[in-house]
Amino acid sequence: MAGIFIDVEVSDDVRGDCELAKKLQEACPVDIYAAAQEGVEVVEQNLDECILCGLCVETAPPGGVRVLKLYDGGAALER
Amino acid sequence: MRFYEYESRRLVEAAGIPVTDYGFAQTAEEARKIAQEIGGPTVIKSQVLSGGRMKAGGVQFADTPDEAARHAEAILQLEIGGHMPRGVLVDPKAQVKQEYYASVVWDGTAKKPLLLFSDMGGVDIEEVAEHHPEHVGRGHFSNLLPFSDFQAKQVIAAAGVTGRELTRLTPILARLAGLFQDRDMTLAEINPLAQLEDGSFVALDAHMEMEDEARPRQKAVLAELGIADDDVREVHEPSPFETKVGAVDAADHRGVIQGKDTGFHGNLGLVIGAGGGSLTLTDAVRSHGGDPANYSEIGGNPSVAKACGLAKAVLEKDGVEKLAVMMSIVSNTRVDIVARGVIKACLELGKEPSETIAIFRIPGAWEEEGFKILERYGIDYCDRSISMHEAARRAVASFQEDPAEAEAEAARP
Amino acid sequence: MSILIDEDTTFIVQGITGREAVNLTRECLDYGSKIVGGVTPGRKGREVHGVPVFDTVEQVVEHNGGRVPDGSVVTVPPAFTKDAVLEAIENGIKLVVIVTERIPRRDVAQMVELAGMRGARIIGPNCLGLVVPGVAKMGGIGGPARNTAQAYQTGSVGVMSRSGGMTTEISSTLTAAGLGVSTAISIGGDAIIGSTYAELMPLYEADEQTEAIVIYTEPGGRMEAQLAEWRIENDSRLPIVAFMAGRFMDDEEMKGMSFGHAGTIVEGKEDTATEKIARLESAGIPVVERIDAIPDAVKQQLSSPRNES
Numbered sequence: 001m002a003g004i005f006i007d008v009e010v011s012d013d014v015r016g017d018c019e020l021a022k023k024l025q026e027a028c029p030v031d032i033y034a035a036a037q038e039g040v041e042v043v044e045q046n047l048d049e050c051i052l053c054g055l056c057v058e059t060a061p062p063g064g065v066r067v068l069k070l071y072d073g074g075a076a077l078e079r
Numbered sequence: 080m081r082f083y084e085y086e087s088r089r090l091v092e093a094a095g096i097p098v099t100d101y102g103f104a105q106t107a108e109e110a111r112k113i114a115q116e117i118g119g120p121t122v123i124k125s126q127v128l129s130g131g132r133m134k135a136g137g138v139q140f141a142d143t144p145d146e147a148a149r150h151a152e153a154i155l156q157l158e159i160g161g162h163m164p165r166g167v168l169v170d171p172k173a174q175v176k177q178e179y180y181a182s183v184v185w186d187g188t189a190k191k192p193l194l195l196f197s198d199m200g201g202v203d204i205e206e207v208a209e210h211h212p213e214h215v216g217r218g219h220f221s222n223l224l225p226f227s228d229f230q231a232k233q234v235i236a237a238a239g240v241t242g243r244e245l246t247r248l249t250p251i252l253a254r255l256a257g258l259f260q261d262r263d264m265t266l267a268e269i270n271p272l273a274q275l276e277d278g279s280f281v282a283l284d285a286h287m288e289m290e291d292e293a294r295p296r297q298k299a300v301l302a303e304l305g306i307a308d309d310d311v312r313e314v315h316e317p318s319p320f321e322t323k324v325g326a327v328d329a330a331d332h333r334g335v336i337q338g339k340d341t342g343f344h345g346n347l348g349l350v351i352g353a354g355g356g357s358l359t360l361t362d363a364v365r366s367h368g369g370d371p372a373n374y375s376e377i378g379g380n381p382s383v384a385k386a387c388g389l390a391k392a393v394l395e396k397d398g399v400e401k402l403a404v405m406m407s408i409v410s411n412t413r414v415d416i417v418a419r420g421v422i423k424a425c426l427e428l429g430k431e432p433s434e435t436i437a438i439f440r441i442p443g444a445w446e447e448e449g450f451k452i453l454e455r456y457g458i459d460y461c462d463r464s465i466s467m468h469e470a471a472r473r474a475v476a477s478f479q480e481d482p483a484e485a486e487a488e489a490a491r492p
Numbered sequence: 493m494s495i496l497i498d499e500d501t502t503f504i505v506q507g508i509t510g511r512e513a514v515n516l517t518r519e520c521l522d523y524g525s526k527i528v529g530g531v532t533p534g535r536k537g538r539e540v541h542g543v544p545v546f547d548t549v550e551q552v553v554e555h556n557g558g559r560v561p562d563g564s565v566v567t568v569p570p571a572f573t574k575d576a577v578l579e580a581i582e583n584g585i586k587l588v589v590i591v592t593e594r595i596p597r598r599d600v601a602q603m604v605e606l607a608g609m610r611g612a613r614i615i616g617p618n619c620l621g622l623v624v625p626g627v628a629k630m631g632g633i634g635g636p637a638r639n640t641a642q643a644y645q646t647g648s649v650g651v652m653s654r655s656g657g658m659t660t661e662i663s664s665t666l667t668a669a670g671l672g673v674s675t676a677i678s679i680g681g682d683a684i685i686g687s688t689y690a691e692l693m694p695l696y697e698a699d700e701q702t703e704a705i706v707i708y709t710e711p712g713g714r715m716e717a718q719l720a721e722w723r724i725e726n727d728s729r730l731p732i733v734a735f736m737a738g739r740f741m742d743d744e745e746m747k748g749m750s751f752g753h754a755g756t757i758v759e760g761k762e763d764t765a766t767e768k769i770a771r772l773e774s775a776g777i778p779v780v781e782r783i784d785a786i787p788d789a790v791k792q793q794l795s796s797p798r799n800e801s
């Protein structure tokens with residue numbers, strides 16, 4: 001189930017980064033990231049709970065993850 | 080939470096206050112056995128959480144065990160004030176010389192417990208206080224200093240009682256005060272407190288209420304009485320809507336939602352908050368001729384799932400056509416999160432958000448983001464410059480076919 | 493001027509490492525309040541937004557060179573609140589704001605009784621604290637500093653409310669109408685609270701900045717009757733305007749049900765909205781039916797000479 005209001009894009013550069021996956025899982029207060037075997041996994045059913053805190057964007061290298069506001073023409077959350 | 084009489088009596092007894100040799104029965108057969116053991120005339124009393132038992136026929140007198148069983152049979156099937164009894168109490172019929180009254184309640188102004196006593200028991204104390212004030216004694220006592228017997232004596236004496244009665248009543252009132260404090264009661268009442276022909280005193284009826292907030296630390300007492308944690312004892316049995324909202328709230332620790340619909344019968348679903356805001360908004364809707372389908376409260380920054388769950392429960396109620404989503408200015412709960420929740424609820428139920436949500440009036444934290452979402456879905460929303468009453472009026476007006484006519488209607492005094 | 497707090501007021505936060513307390517600390521600091529320490533047993537040595545955390549109130553006092561902070565905001569779980577408040581009072585703190593809800597009445601009554609013996613004042617429990625617009629706030633009232641500034645501007649009206657959220661709604665209305673707020677207090681929604689309307693009135697009475705009072709109230713309890721009596725007995729200079737929510741609870745079907753706050757339940761005749769409105773009005777306190785009617789009612793009271801007696 002994808003989000004109605006929020007989408008998260010993980011760039012190909014960081015998707016396989018298991019270290020980062022762990023950090024993201026810890027950073028996101030609403031469990032949108034999970035550390036999977038293959039790296040960063042997005043937990044789709046939690047997407048709409050995103051509180052736009054920006055912690056994931058800060059945790060990842062620039063451009064690594066993008067939080068998109070689907071209700072705002074797909075605008076990305078600023079860093 | 081309120082206790083049944085048989086539980087109250089056990090609490091009273093455990094506090095060292097004499098009671099009669101009563102028994103609790105859940106079948107006619109049990110009632111017969113207890114009556115047999117008592118071996119004389121008995122009183123059969125419905126164990127139900129509503130007042131007016133006597134009038135409703137929930138208290139009967141029996142001369143023989145057979146009669147006791149017959150009365151028990153009937154009372155066990157008698158609904159009183161919307162509640163079925165949990166059982167019957169079988170009490171030996173006492174030879175009463177005089178009835179007294181004793182209770183302890185909280186006085187919110189003095190912020191202390193208030194001990195009340197009267198030598199005119201068996202009737203409504205408020206009436207005695209009004210017509211025979213000289214027969215009522217009262218006195219506050221400390222929460223920090225231990226209760227001392229003289230405080231009970233003063234209260235008894237103030238009602239005009241002296242002699243052996245005063246000295247015999249003193250320990251009873253002192254123990255009642257102790258029970259009130261030790262068990263976190265909000266009401267501890269013995270009425271009547273009867274003096275028997277032999278001069279001794281017994282509690283013939285007791286009404287105890289414990290503060291809900293204190294239940295965690297009174298666990299042992301409640302367990303002893305066999306009261307489970309989920310036995311909440313509301314005045315009304317929870318409705319399906321209330322149960323559903325309770326489950327949504329319990330499923331997620333973020334934020335708090337509440338929903339009630341006992342006494343509400345309308346077509347306008349309310350997703351409103353917080354405590355004071357909900358009271359204000361419910362009044363506002365009614366003052367504009369609106370008919371709420373429910374009462375609700377959102378607070379403490381709930382998750383999207385929780386706001387969604389509440390909105391869905393409201394929308395699924397029979398007869399609900401539209402939702403009004405309104406709160407006083409929020410500083411902790413987030414506008415955007417609630418907006419997401421209520422829109423999600425509409426979409427998941429296959430309803431068009433712009434037609435289902437009559438008005439959205441939640442100003443405050445994260446409103447810029449929230450208003451973007453509402454705009455995207457074409458929902459009628461307003462900011463803090465529109466008052467809660469005006470928002471409520473718009474919600475009610477949205478039910479009228481012709482908007483112009485609705486405006487005119489609402490403008491009339 | 494203001495009541496209870498001013499720009500020099502120092503306070504601590506007990507339970508400072510809790511989730512809501514961390515937010516509240518940030519909001520108060522941003523607003524300009526002076527938080528001189530925090531207490532969470534076992535967390536000594538940590539910092540919350542630059543505020544040092546200690547194990548006991550006594551340590552905070554030591555750390556501050558023996559100076560006792562003026563106040564404390566208590567936001568610890570209900571089972572530990574009484575101990576925290578007694579700790580604050582016995583260490584000499586004179587103003588305690590209790591945010592925690594669901595505290596058993598016996599505990600509240602004990603805290604209040606001790607406060608009375610020690611000359612300390614309690615605001616709450618189950619409240620959001622108080623704010624002097626543009627100067628300081630003590631508690632989560634108004635939310636983040638930016639939002640607080642938006643709703644609360646300096647002015648002449650003292651606000652007291654049994655509902656935290658409605659404190660801000662009413663103040664925002666007064667601000668928008670150009671009247672502004674002198675000191676706004678969320679007094680708490682429980683059946684027993686540290687400071688009632690009538691108990692706070694003498695402070696407003698002595699505050700030159702305050703020219704009128706607005707209260708938000710609900711069914712349940714005798715607090716409005718107490719205010720009405722106070723006003724008649726003290727010949728107060730301050731006009732009072734009241735708003736009463738929960739009129740729907742007067743319906744027969746709603747008897748004995750509790751809505752909103754723990755203190756809001758109609759048990760007897762005196763508790764109903766109708767009865768309270770009558771009582772207030774007979775004491776010369778108009779009761780308006782809408783929040784947006786409050787500013788005009790205040791202005792009317794301010795411009796008309798006292799017409800009682």
Ligand code: SF4
Nearest residue numbers: 028050051053054056
């Ligand atoms: S912005 Fe915050 S809530 Fe949203 S995905 Fe990133 S970390 Fe999670």
